[in-house]
Amino acid sequence: MSQSALPSDFDPGAAADSGGIFGLPTTPEESRVVVVPVPFEATVSYGDGTANGPAAVLAASRQVDLFDRRTGRPYEGGIAMLDLADAQCVRDWSDAARASAGPGTDPALPERRARVDELCERMNDWTLARVAENLDGGKLVFTLGGDHSVAFGAVAAHAARHPGMGVLHVDAHHDLRPAYEGFLWSHASVIGNVLERLPQVACVAQIGIRDFSEEEALRAADAGDRVRVHYDADVKARQCDGEPFARIADEIVDVLPSDVYLTFDVDGLDPTLCPGTGTPVPGGLAWHEVLALLRALVRSGRRIVGGDLVEVAPQDGDRGWNANVGARLLYAMIGSALRSQH
């Protein structure tokens, strides 16, 4: 049992009144787990709002019950999110990039593309630095987007410290588009950038994939063993034929090396769980399938070295649903990662 970072009078069953994520009172310095918020959405393809994800998940997280039958007391060592006010620079870069990349602008203009690429690089550097300093401080780090482009710096920081690690990638999309709409660092290219620029990443296993271009499917196939795709339609067909999801999950996990980074695009879920996300697609993982996948990862003895949750977007009138699912998903990922440490 890990030593508690919490004050002795802390009551995990009481309604949270501290300002911290999941209602926890600990500072990042005191906490075992640090969440890095990256409110960035430069290159939106459809719906917007993921830059509001971190604030919305923070608010919703206070409703999550801390005790978890499956993972025990993930809160015990402390979980803290870095101050959102310190991420305001990222929000400003995001707004500036959207002004250059957004509707009514011509993305073909090279100076606009260069401007957006430069703002994305600043965000990459910022994210990498925040994640790296917390990893070096011995923290387990989870990054909270923002769109999927925020994962690059986080994966890079982890890969530098865990060479040979694998990435488990849950998403409706391959994210293998070369320079989507001309933008080098687009959310739709993030896994392509990981494969191309981070040789320390041994392989990527993708699940939930159901909306992609022919070029992306070819790119995935051409990557050989470095990219293992578990197409949503194939997984669902096997389940319809009577195969248990647990067996499929074991198969997905089996190809990964011993250290695993988890990148979770919320649109990998059934979109009834994330209607606000930028590019919802029918199909996808059910809630309990996600938990089964996390269980399979832990059961296999692999170590979850860190992760990110991206593309959570609150909507007007959703009564907090998008952020509520996001907060619970983040808590499940953190709990599984803590369980997997040995």
Ligand SMILES: [Mn+2]
């Ligand atoms: Mn994605």
